[in-house]
Amino acid sequence: MGNTQVLFSQRIRKFVKNNGSVVIFLILALLASLFVKNFFALNNFLTIIKQAAIPVIACLGITLVLMTGGIDLSLGYTLGLCSITVGLFVKTVGLPIWLSIVLTLLVGLLVGLINGTLVQVVKVPAFIVTLGSGYIIFGIAQIVSSGSDVNRLPASFRAIGVTNILGLNTTVLISLVICLIMYYLLHHSTFGRALAAFGFNAKAARMSGIRSEALNILVYMICSFLVAIAAILLTIRVNCAQPTMGGGVYTFEVITGAIIGGASLFGGIGTVIGSVFGVLIIKVLENCINLLNVSYYTYQAFQGIVILLAIIFENVKNRKL
C-alpha cells in the first residue's frame, strides 16, 4: 500500500521532471483563471488553441533542429516567403489549389535542403548559415511579392483552414494530426532514436551505423517543410498572403516555445509534448497581456527573460544530473 504510494509519488516526480512545461502551463492557466477577467471561458481557450495551432507546427520543426544541436534563424523569413508564394500561386497566377500548395511545400523543402547542406557538408556553423539565408530569403520574398500583398483569397482555398468540424476549425485539426505524426516520429520510430543519438554524440552515432550526414540534412528539410505548412495555414487564417509575415520575432517566439518545452540547445533532448505546451505557455501569456489591455512591449521584453530563465533552469538541471 505505502509502497504503491511511494511509486506513485515517484511517478509524479518523474512526470514533472520530464514534462516541466506541462506543469508550468497548468499553474499559469490556474493563476490566469483566478486573476485575469474573462480568461476562464471555453471561448477564450478555443481562441488560445487556434492561435497556438500554427506556431506549434513550426515549433516542432525547430525542435528537431535543436535536437541535432543546430538552429534555424531563417525560420520566420521562410514563413514569409512561403506565405507570399502560396498567395501568388493561388490568386495571382491562378494555379489549381493542390498544385499551389505542393509547389509551396517544395519551396520549403528547398530552403531546408540548402540550409542543411551548408551546415552538414560545408560545415558552416548553423547560426551563420541561417542568419545569412534568413536575410536572403526575406529579400527574395519581398522581390517576388513586388510590393503588394495578396488578400481576399478564394474561399475554396480558405476552406482548407477555416472549415469548422465539431467546434474546431481544420487548422487546429491539421496541427493536431501533425503533432501526432511528429510524436510517432520522435518517440516511437527509429528516426527519433537516431536523432537523439546524433544530437548527443554525432561520432558514436555515425560509428553505430546511423547515416548522420543524411539525417542532419533531412532534419533541416523537415523543419522548413513544417514551416511551409504553417505559412499556408497562417495565410489562410489572416486571409492575406504577405512576405512580411513571420520574421525574426516569429523565429524567436518559436525557438522560445521549444526551449521552454525543454528542448536542449546542446542537442539530443526534445519532446513533442514539451514543445506543444511551450507554445501554449507563450500564447497564454500573450492572451493575458491583451485581456489585461497591457502594452504589448511589456510582453516582448518579458518573453526574452522567460527564455533566459528556461535556459538557465535547464542547464542547472543537467548539471545536477
Place this chain on the structure above:
Amino acid sequence: MKGLKISKKSLLIIASVVALFFILGSLVPGFLSMRNLMNIIRQSSIIAITACAMTLVIIIKGIDLSVTGVLSFCAMVNGLLLLKGWPILLAMLVGLAVGTAMGLFNGLMVEKLGIPAFITTLVVGNVGGGLALLLNAGKSIGAFPAAYVFMGNGTILGMPVSNYIMFFFVIVTSLLMSKTRLGTYIYAMGGNETVVKQQGISTAAINYFVYGFSGFCIAMAGILLSGQLDTVHPTQGEPYQLDAIAACVIGGVSMLGGEGKVYLALVGALIIGVQRNVLNLLGIHPFYQNIFVGIIIIVIVAINIHQKRRTIEISKIF
C-alpha cells in the same frame, strides 16, 4: 615572414577597395563627391565600432547577436536621461554601463553555464529590444542638446566627429590586440585554450572582458547613432547586426577563431558602407543589398572553413 604575409593579405583587401572606389567613381554619378565620401565614412562609423568588438568576440570563437537590441536599448536609456536634463557625459556613461553590463551577462552565461554564445546573445538582444520599446511605449524621442548632436553630426577639420570617435576605437582596439598582453591572450585563447589555461591565464576573465567590451562598443555605436539622427528610435539598431558580422567576415576574421585584425574589420565596414551607399545612389532596393550581404557572409565563411579543414586534415596524416 609573418609580417610580410599579413601585409600581403591586407594589401589585397585594401587594393580591391581602392579598385572598388575608382570603378564606382567612374560609373556612379556623384559617388566621388567629397560630401558623398564623407557620408560613407560617417555612416560606416557605426558599423565599424560594432565590428571592432565583434572581431574580438569572433577571435575567441564566439559571436554576438545582441547588436540590434542592445544598440537600441542603450541609446534609449541614454536619450531619456538626456531629456531628463542629465549632463551629456553622465547620461552617456550610464548608457555605456548598461551595454557593458549586458555584455558581461553574455560572458557570464558563456563562461559559467557553457551556453552557446549565439543563443545567449540572441536572447539578451531580444530582451534589449523589448526594453527599448517598453521604455518609451515604442515612441521615438529626440531634440537633444546641440553638443550631443554635434558629436553625431558635426565635423572638425572637414571630418565628421563620429569618425574621430570611430578611429579612436579602432586604434585603441588595434593597440590592445597587437601591443598588450590581454590582446595576445585573446588570440591565444582563440588558438588553443588548454595552453592558455596551463599558463595560468584566466580564460573566464578573457570571456568577461571580450563580451563586456562588445556590449560597451555596441552601446557606444547606439549613442553615436542617436547623435547622428538627433533621435532615439526604439528599433534603430535594426540594420547593424548583419552589417557588423559582414564587416568582420569581409575583413578576413576567421569564424574558427584565433585570426583577425581590427583594422581589416574597419576596411570591411567601409566596403559595406560603400555597397549600401552605391545601391542607394542607384536607387536599388535595400532587399537586394541584404541578399547581397547574406550571400557574401555565407560564401566567405564557407571558403574560410573549407580551407582550414583541408589544412587540418593534412596535418592529421600519420
Place this chain on the structure above:
Amino acid sequence: MQKTILQMDNITKYIFDEHGQALRGTTVKILEDVHFDVKEAEVHVLVGENGAGKSTLMKIIGGIIPADGGQMFLDGQEVTFSGPRESLANGIGFIHQELNLCLNLDVAQNIFLGRESQKGIFLNKTEMYEKAKEMLLRLGFDINPHTLVRELSTAQQQIVEIVKVLSYECRVIIMDEPTASLTKSEIDKLFAIIHDLRKNGISIIYISHRFDELTEIGDRITVLRDGRYIGSVDIAEFDYDKIISMMVGRKLTAMFKSTHLVQDKVILEVKGLAIARNTPPIDLTVRSGEVVGLSGLVGAGRTELAKSIFGSRPYYGGQILYKGEEIGHLHPHRLIEKGVIYLSEDRKLEGLVLEMSLKDNVTLASLKRMYPKTKINFAREAEVASESVAKLNIVANSIEQLCNTLSGGNQQKVVLAKWLLTTPQLLILDEPTRGIDVNAKSEIYRIIDELAKQGVAILMISSELPEIIGMSDRIYVMKRGAIAAELTAKEDFVQEKILSYTL
C-alpha cells in the same frame, strides 16, 4: 655522487576522469606504490609497455593530475603541485608528446605566453623578440621568432617547446617521446641539446621506446610495469634482454581459454593498404573463426589501420576485401549491414552515447534490422536488452539506467552487446579491455572466444601482450605505420620477442 633533486615514494593513482579525479568506486590502479627519483644533471630514461603508467607518473610530476597516494620530494622538501604552473614555478618543465602551442601565434609569443615583458602598459616587443632569437640561437636554431608556429615543422615546434621550458630556468625537464615524429638529423640535434643541457646541470626525464636511443643519451633507466616500479639500472650495466624481461615480467594468467577452431575461409583481406602518404603498404588477412592479434606501440598505426578498414578514415592506395568484395570507403552503416563492426578504443567518444540508457545503446546499431518498418517495438527492445544484460552479465539497476552512470567494465560490455546484437561476421576490437577490472576482462575474453567458435573473424588490437598471446591464433606486430612482423607459430608467441619487434 650527484645529489637527488626529485624523489617520489609509494605513488598511487586510480583510473581517473578528464579532470584527473579518480572515477567513482573504481578499483583499477594505474600506479601502485611507484618509486622514482631524479639526480642532478642526469638523463633518466623511463621505459615500459603501453599502459605501464609512464605518462601518468609524469603527469603527476608535472602537476597536471594529483596523486591519490604517496609523497613527492623536491630537494628533500615534500611538495604537492596544484597545477602545471606551480610545478613549472618549481623548476619542472614538461614537454608533451602532443605539443602545447598556439599555432596561430608566432614563436616569441608562444615562448613568453603568460609572462610577456612589458614597457608601461604595452608589450616590450623588441626585447621579447631579441630574447627569443638569442635563446633559439643558443640551441643552434636559426628560427625567426616572428614566424607563426603553424608554419614550422614538427621538429621546429618541438624546439620552440624546449626553448619555452628552458626560459623558465627549469632544473628538471620531462620529455615524453620527443623523437616520435623527428627525422634522424633532427634527432641528432635534439640529443646534442640534451647533452649540453645536462652539462649545465639540468636533469632530464626521458620517455622513449627506442632502445638505440637509450644507450646514446641515458644515464639511468627505470622500468615500470602494470603501474608498478620494477627497478632501475645504470646505463653502464645496460643489457637489452634484461630490460626487456623486466618490462614484460607479466605472467600469463589462466584467464584465457581457447576453444575455437580456425577455418580456412578468408573473411578480411587487406592488400597493400597505405594508411598514410608516407607509410609502406600493409597486407593482412583474417579467417573465419580466427582471432588475429594486432600488437604494437601506441601510435604505431594500429587504430588508423582499423579505422581505414571501417571506412571512418581516408587511406592512400591499396584494397580492402571483405569476403572477396571491395569495401573500401563504405559508410559505417553499410559495413554494419554486411556484418563488419569496429569496437573503438575510445568508448566515451565513439563507443557509447553516454546520455542514453543502456537499452537504447544496446539496440542503437541494430535499429534498422530490428525495425525495418521504423516502428520501435518497446516490449521487444526491452526483451533484447535484458537478454544481452544476462548474456554478458552487465551489472546495472535496470536497462533504463543511463550509461554515464555505469562502471567502465559495464560500459565496455554494453558496447560489446551493441555490436553482438548486429550479428557481425568480422569483429575489429580496439583495446577491448582497456581500463576495466580483471573479472570484466576475463568475461570479455570468454565472449571473444565464444564468437570465434561461432565462426566470426576477429581482429584484436591490444597493447597488453599477455592478452594478445593468450587470445590470438596469429599475431601481427605493427611499427611506425607498417607491419613489422607476422607470428604464426605458437612457440613464437613470447612477450620478449613481440616486444622487441615493436621497439
Place this chain on the structure above:
Amino acid sequence: MKKIIVILLTLVVSFGLFAAGKAESQGPEIAFSLKTITNDAFQKAIADSVEAAAKKAGAKFTLVTAGQQTAVSTQVSQVEDLIAKGVAGIVLSPMDSKAVIPVLKKAKEANIPVVLVDQTIEDGNEDLYISYIGTDNFNAGVVAGETLAEVLGGQGNVLIVRGANGSSAGDQRVDGFKAGIAGSAIRVVGEQPGDWANDKAMQVTENMLQANSDIQGLFTASDVMLNGILTALDNAGKNSVKILSVDGSDDVKEMIKDGEVYGSMAQFPDVMGTKAIELLMDSINGKDMSGVPKYIDSGTTCITAASL
C-alpha cells in the same frame, strides 16, 4: 585569402553592372523616400502618383525605400546619399517625426527643396520644407468617429486597432477618432497596436474580443490591417460589427461593397503626388516659395456603401 579577394572583385564588378544598368540621365532628378511600398497599397499609391507626376514634368525619378518599417536610420542615410548625389528635389514621407530633422537641415544647407507627404515632422521645423501635403489625420479620425457614432445611434462599445506605436499619423487618427465619438455614449473598451500588420492585428482583435464580447463598432488606423481584423470578427461570428477605417484603398472599396466594412476615410494619394511635384518644380525653376502654406490638406472623404 585569394578567394576572398576574388569575391570582393566580383562584388566590384556587380556594382559596375548595377551602375551601368542605371546610368541614364535627363532633366532634373527628383527622388521620393519612404518607408516601404510592400504590403501597403496606400504607400504604393503615393509612390505611383509621385512618379507619374515627375515623369509628366519631365523630371528623372528615383524611388528609395528603407525596407523594414523599423529601419529609420536606413531612411536617414538614404536621404543623406541623395543629397550627396545632388538631386534637384526630394519628396519625403518621414518614417519618424524627429529622426529626419538633421538630414533635412543638411538638405537645406545644400539648397535642395523638400516636400513632405503623408507624414510630417515635429512642429517648429517648418523652415526645413516647402510644405507638408497630407491627409489631416486628426480630422479623418474625427469624421470616422462621428460617422460611427451616428451609425451606432450614439451608443455602444467599440474596439480600436492602432497602428505601430510611435507613428504620428496613426496616433493622430486614433486621437481624432476619440474626439469624434466624444459626447456620445460610445465607450472604447479595448485598444491595442496592430503594427500595420494583418497577423498581429488579427491576434489582438481576437484577444480583445475575448475580453469584451459585446462589441458594436471597431476603428482601425489603416486598411492594411482589415484582412486580419475581418477574419477575427468573422471567426467570432461578429459580422454585424460596424467597422471604420482609414485610407480608402481599392481593396477596402470591395469590402465596403460587400458590406464587410462600413466605411473608410479615403485619402488622396494622387493629390499628394501631383501637388508635391508641382511645388518642387516651381522651386527648382526658381519661383519664390515663401507664399506657399506650410500645410496643404490633401483632403478626406468618408467612403461608404452609399457614396460608392
